[in-house]
Amino acid sequence: MADITHPDGQDSEGNGTTRRDFLYLTTAAVGAVGTAAFAWPFIDSMNPAADTLALSSIDVDLSPIAVGQSITVSWRGKPVFVRHRTAGEVQAAEEAPEGDMIDPEPDDARVINPEWLIVVGVCTHLGCIPLGQKPTDQRGEYGGWFCPCHGSHYDTSGRIRKGPAPLNLPVPEYEFLSDTQIRIG
Amino acid sequence: MGHGLANSSFKNPVIRWMDQRLPLFTLMHKEYAAYPTPRNFNYFWNFGALAMVVLMVMIVTGIFLSMHYTAHVDYAFDSVERIMRDVNYGWLMRYLHMNGASMFFIVVYIHIFRGLYYGSYKQPRELLWILGVIILFLMMATAFMGYVLPWGQMSFWGATVITNLFSAVPVFGDQIVMWLWGGFSVDNPTLNRFFSLHYLLPFVIIGVVFLHVAALHITGSNNPLGIDPKGPQDTLPFHPYYTIKDTFGLGVFLIFFSLFVFFAPNYLGHPDNYIPADPLVTPAHIVPEWYFLPFYAILRAVPDKLLGVVLMFGSIAVLFILPWLDTSKVRSARFRPIYKIFFWVFVFVCLMLGYCGAKPAEGIYVVLSRLGTVYYFAHFLILLPLLGKLERPLPLPTSISEPVLPRGGGAITAGATAKPMDKA
Ligand code: HEM
Ligand code: FES
Numbered sequence: 001m002a003d004i005t006h007p008d009g010q011d012s013e014g015n016g017t018t019r020r021d022f023l024y025l026t027t028a029a030v031g032a033v034g035t036a037a038f039a040w041p042f043i044d045s046m047n048p049a050a051d052t053l054a055l056s057s058i059d060v061d062l063s064p065i066a067v068g069q070s071i072t073v074s075w076r077g078k079p080v081f082v083r084h085r086t087a088g089e090v091q092a093a094e095e096a097p098e099g100d101m102i103d104p105e106p107d108d109a110r111v112i113n114p115e116w117l118i119v120v121g122v123c124t125h126l127g128c129i130p131l132g133q134k135p136t137d138q139r140g141e142y143g144g145w146f147c148p149c150h151g152s153h154y155d156t157s158g159r160i161r162k163g164p165a166p167l168n169l170p171v172p173e174y175e176f177l178s179d180t181q182i183r184i185g
Numbered sequence: 186m187g188h189g190l191a192n193s194s195f196k197n198p199v200i201r202w203m204d205q206r207l208p209l210f211t212l213m214h215k216e217y218a219a220y221p222t223p224r225n226f227n228y229f230w231n232f233g234a235l236a237m238v239v240l241m242v243m244i245v246t247g248i249f250l251s252m253h254y255t256a257h258v259d260y261a262f263d264s265v266e267r268i269m270r271d272v273n274y275g276w277l278m279r280y281l282h283m284n285g286a287s288m289f290f291i292v293v294y295i296h297i298f299r300g301l302y303y304g305s306y307k308q309p310r311e312l313l314w315i316l317g318v319i320i321l322f323l324m325m326a327t328a329f330m331g332y333v334l335p336w337g338q339m340s341f342w343g344a345t346v347i348t349n350l351f352s353a354v355p356v357f358g359d360q361i362v363m364w365l366w367g368g369f370s371v372d373n374p375t376l377n378r379f380f381s382l383h384y385l386l387p388f389v390i391i392g393v394v395f396l397h398v399a400a401l402h403i404t405g406s407n408n409p410l411g412i413d414p415k416g417p418q419d420t421l422p423f424h425p426y427y428t429i430k431d432t433f434g435l436g437v438f439l440i441f442f443s444l445f446v447f448f449a450p451n452y453l454g455h456p457d458n459y460i461p462a463d464p465l466v467t468p469a470h471i472v473p474e475w476y477f478l479p480f481y482a483i484l485r486a487v488p489d490k491l492l493g494v495v496l497m498f499g500s501i502a503v504l505f506i507l508p509w510l511d512t513s514k515v516r517s518a519r520f521r522p523i524y525k526i527f528f529w530v531f532v533f534v535c536l537m538l539g540y541c542g543a544k545p546a547e548g549i550y551v552v553l554s555r556l557g558t559v560y561y562f563a564h565f566l567i568l569l570p571l572l573g574k575l576e577r578p579l580p581l582p583t584s585i586s587e588p589v590l591p592r593g594g595g596a597i598t599a600g601a602t603a604k605p606m607d608k609a
Contacts (some may be wrong), residue, residue: 027522034578043364046364046365046367046374046378047363047364047367047368048363048366048367048368048369049374050376052368052369052374072465074464074465076369076370077368077369077370078369078370078464078465079464079465122370125490126341126345126346126347126349126350126352126490127345127346127348127349127352127370127577128345128346128471129465129466129467135381148467148469148470149346149467149471150485150546151546151547163488164487164488164489164490164493165490166489166490181269
């Protein structure tokens with residue numbers, strides 16, 4: 001016993017640390033790691049489950065969409081906007097000065113074929129669905145989309161130009177299977 | 186803590202037998218009957234007891250609603266409609282629960298503003314106050330998740346906007362939101378976990394309320410004068426004096442509650458929530474329940490996403506440090522002529538923020554929200570610290586009973602040094 005506990009808190013070499021301090025610390029460390037290891041399965045169980053992650057990709061037929069028209073398709077529970085842009089819209093998107101953009105990005109980095117703009121239709125502010133898909137909808141000051149929740153304006157490239165949203169509407173992964181067929185995801 | 190039996194002053198042999206082994210009766214008697222209470226309470230001291238009653242109403246109605254509710258995106262909306270139309274007294278249970286949430290916030294907000302006016306958060310009641318702010322946070326989380334359960338349009342889009350607040354967190358934002366959702370959007374996993382937590386949190390609230398009351402019974406209650414009781418002439422036993430006052434207040438409150446439940450059950454709600462949730466269409470104008478409106482106005486007042494979220498949470502979190510922001514030693518606003526004015530300005534600003542939160546975020550409403558937000562924080566962070574130093578308080582009465590008892594209760598000088606609260 002005398003070897004292990006020293007009333008003055010000194011070990012046999014006269015250092016301020018004792019074997020007991022070491023035991024306390026290692027026990028606490030093991031306890032902390034153990035608790036974290038035990039908590040992780042509970043926390044992780046709340047992340048998307050395997051079947052939720054395994055959502056398949058979708059194919060969209062573009063042929064019925066006339067110039068100037070938009071359709072909304074549902075992908076991973078979210079709307080995806082597919083817009084067949086007019087020449088004017090493409091031009092506006094390409095010529096917009098990046099200097100006054102909130103999240104500067106050139107239009108050609110956001111499209112594969114400039115006629116077709118494909119973006120996830122979820123406002124990057126707090127997740128509302130912006131207006132602008134229906135011909136009667138308000139499209140905001142930049143002719144793209146307008147989010148009514150807190151007033152974000154998106155341009156014809158789906159870029160945020162005015163309002164509280166910080167980022168452009170994201171472009172999902174997609175490929176052209178043919179001239180009139182795309183696969184999203 | 187000895188061995189053997191506890192002392193009990195109860196005469197009934199059965200009660201005495203139990204009390205000696207588990208002194209619940211002695212505890213209840215001490216905390217709810219004999220508990221010495223300042224004699225000068227006004228009706229603002231009813232609201233703690235009212236909050237307790239509403240919490241019980243919420244739990245009872247909630248348990249019975251859960252027996253008929255189905256937490257699944259395909260059935261939730263219909264199961265609530267079934268509760269309303271087919272379940273015996275289902276309409277009553279749901280309207281009590283729905284309006285009970287609003288009543289809970291009315292009562293608790295009055296309870297909080299009472300504390301702000303009479304300085305109830307000051308030394309030695311800081312921890313008591315902090316526990317109260319924790320209860321407020323838990324109530325907000327509970328009410329928010331409850332509102333999602335009927336799975337109407339407002340449920341869905343409210344949940345979407347509020348969970349997306351966490352996407353403002355730098356770096357991990359998107360992971361956190363996915364974790365909250367259990368998917369890529371608000372969907373069935375979200376509804377299920379919200380139901381689970383909505384059932385759980387009220388019981389956590391009970392636990393914190395217990396601590397809140399335990400802390401109260403250590404320091405004793407504050408009172409409209411904000412001075413400590415100086416002796417027995419300043420206090421009354423809780424029972425029957427305040428049990429009867431609370432019961433009367435409860436009667437009045439239940440009439441108010443019933444007016445909503447029976448005559449205007451949907452007045453405080455939003456009609457869009459009777460449209461089933463549609464993940465592809467956002468309603469043109471989304472607003473939260475009325476009790477969140479001032480905070481919603483603060484969120485929208487700020488053009489930057491992260492800062493808006495920080496200020497919104499900060500507007501409640503600032504209450505945690507309020508006991509240290511207010512530098513005045515005088516508790517009650519009755520003796521603080523300048524604080525009193527700013528208190529009412531602050532109440533007005535909170536109401537104005539609430540009004541702006543209900544309006545679309547454009548034009549004059551944005552301007553007013555911004556002004557209101559600045560004032561809200563300035564009240565806590567600038568005015569209160571300065572006022573304590575600059576303001577000249579009115580003279581305090583020497584005791585609670587002095588203004589009411591002939592010759593002034595303060596005359597009993599022996600009592601002036603003994604603090605009965607410490608013995609309680
Ligand atoms: C702190 C106390 C509570 C608050 C503030 C609260 C709040 C709410 C709110 C605002 C709603 C939405 C009402 C509507 O618009 O339909 C709701 C629904 C619901 N709550 Fe609670 N609740 C509380 C306690 C409980 C408890 C303890 C349970 C279960 C034991 C429960 C079970 C339910 C159920 C099943 C619903 C869905 C049915 C419905 O929408 O009416 N609640 N709650
Ligand atoms: S969610 Fe679109 S502007 Fe806030």
